[in-house]
Amino acid sequence: MPNPTIHDPAIEAPIVLPAGVIRLMAIRAARSVGQGALVAAFALYLHALGWHAAGIGATLSAALLIGAVLTMAVGPLSDRTGGRRRFLLLYEVLQVGAALLAIFSTHPAWLVLAAVVGGFGRGANGSAGPFGPIEQAWLALLLPAAQRGRVYSWNTALGFSGMALGALAAGAIGWFAPHAGAAPYRWLFGLSLLGSLVSLVLLFGAREPERAQHTAAIAGSRAEHAERSEQRAENQRLLKLVLVNSLNGLGIGMIGPLIAYWFLLKFAHGPGSIGPAIAASFALGALGSVLAGKLARQHGLIRSVVWMRLAGLLLLLAIPFSPWFMLAAGFYALRAGMNQGTAGVRQALVAGLTRDHRRGLASSLQNVSIQIPRAIGPLVAGLLLHAGMLTAPFVLAAIFQGAYLVLYAHFFRDFAGGGAD
Template sequence: MPTAVPPWRPDDASAHGHGAWVQISPAAQRIILARTARSIGQGALVAAFTLYLHALQWNAPQIGAVLSGGLLIGAALTLWIGPLSDRTGRRRFLLGYELVMVACAAVAFVTATPWLLVPAALLGSFGRGANGAAGPFGPLEQSWLAHGTPPALRAQIFSLNSTLGMLGMALGAVLGAAPHWLIAAMPVDWAYRSLFLLPLIGSAVGFFLLLQAQDAPTAVKPEALALTQATPGMLDVESDHTRHLRENALLWRLGLVNALNGLGIGMVAPLMAYWYLVRFGHGPASIGPAMATSFVFAAFGAQIASRLAQRFGVVRAVVGMRAVGLVMLVLTPLSPVFWIAVGFYSLRATANQGTMGVRQALTVSLTGSDRRGLAATVNNVSIQIPRAIGPLIAGVLLHLGWLVTPFLVAATFQAAYLVLYQRFFRGIEPGNSP
């Protein structure tokens, strides 16, 4: 009679070998592969969704409103689901997300009717560009991945997860140029709508990958943990109440710095493809490869960040790289020609998006394992709600012809973010957390 497979534990890693990939759980491997599959469709929509809406005669404020609405809905779902997942598990929610994405992409593929397209775009967060993350359920993905990764490897594995997502986004962005050639064989709206097959297929693949993944254990009640693990030599261990107070202070700080970061991101990133169109008059044939270039650079940056974090620590790596990215952000709108702007923005992606993995590794290390869902939720929501404001404001500014202002506003917020990030989190390392 077959026996059940025991749950994977971080202590099991040493038995599997020395490579980082073989030291993580099978579920963690499936999470990373699902993100990679999902990222291709996201990359295509980052490059082409705003151009599609422009082709449908939508103006910049309308486009910005749809992007903002999707981010707000995602943040609301995260706020509800994230802490709940610590008690009920992550797998069921991520499987549900994949099915919703399949449905939203299918609707967008078959119709351009606004009363159907807008709800699909809001639920599916089309054009958001989450580097393959599971939208509002990204925090669940992070906490599940953290469970299946030994603490000492978190910065490295989260950077790998980010790298593969960005490479998938790059491939998708290249495919996002397809409407330029498809227009010769079909109506314009169908040329763009064909791209929705990519997120549909990607989420279907993600569903079947996660269907076989073993869920992470739900949180153990503190009193039960104390009864089963207490020993006479543990009198010096901090109480759960004291630990929660310390963790809460860190999470409040995380929320503050992320709000500044989110405001900066929202002013530029969601409408970047549209900005290229308005500023330089380019279409999907050049904008798709331009966005792909930035994602490839970001993937390269993730590996740089991983190595810098191992040598100098996460906080110093993040602050140093993003300071360079801040300069690139300011130079981008001042560029006289399209490909110079693409070069500056791609270098900015290397420094900014490249640090995403190590920042996530630090985030899930701010709390104990019983509150990782909460930590990842705070991280996501505190970025996404301020980020949701950005596209609406930036859309109005672009509509008025103020093409440089969004970048300068974004740079101001991100400069403040760097100062506070260094002050709040220096001395904290992912490898020091259980």
């Protein structure tokens, strides 16, 4: 597979973003604010309603699992049928319905339904949740391969910046209504509603690029053999991706969805301090995305991921042993900068694993191989937290993510000398 060198002029040249890319990035920014608010506050809201840890974890797990199933269906379907815009419009309509349901009802059954449909608390960094692979494939069609690393990193940074603003908005509950119970949390669903309405407007004006017609090689046995050989090579790369992502997803699920609740249990802090702590993690995630993009151009995709994720792994182990909230929150924010900052360059790698006509499949496998194992994490972590085992989720997460790091470096080492893609 082509692997540009560090000094490739196409990589170093300034990038002029197509209008379609700018529109997709604006949609991501609109969504991200509500997502960030609910990462910081959704578990706290359920706790304020009287839910216990196991119930909160099970709800988050169900939302992740249903999202993973949808991801596996919609990515390949969009490859075959096109119409990416229609799929994303459907996603935004579902988000509007979920937000309205959560605003107007506190009944557990309706809240579970809203959480499953809306993906509340999952933290998708402004992406379209289970429909995210469609968006990533659309973005890849608009960009030359050599630019994807940088643009994907910018896109990730933009999402984290919006999520940081949303998490700060969640913190406002603790500043202005610290003793008002669960009621103030409900207006945060309005941020999700507003983001989806803005996204709908932007999507209505979007124009999909023409689908590249993939023509199977049928003009002779040698051409057919080449086609089959290339597809086998792609399948092998995708299988490796699924394996390493499964380990990563198990580690992410142990910590990310319940970190705000863990801060509450460990240090007895509320949204006034937890919201800014989560916001700091998203802000550093944005900075980490920019850093990862620069490292990828200088040292290659794989080295940048391995170095940053190794630093994040060490910070992860430091969090549960921190005696003070500010120290634990600082470690968590730095860890987010290292871990989440690599998301854009990892997406750029996935975009290069297959040819254009299978890119929706590749993006779907990238997401679903993380999300299904990630769905297990909140359930297990919720049970551990309910039993008072506040350190165990971090230790388990470190084991899974350490194994991920070793295998990721081994499986994709052929990309290590590359620049942006």
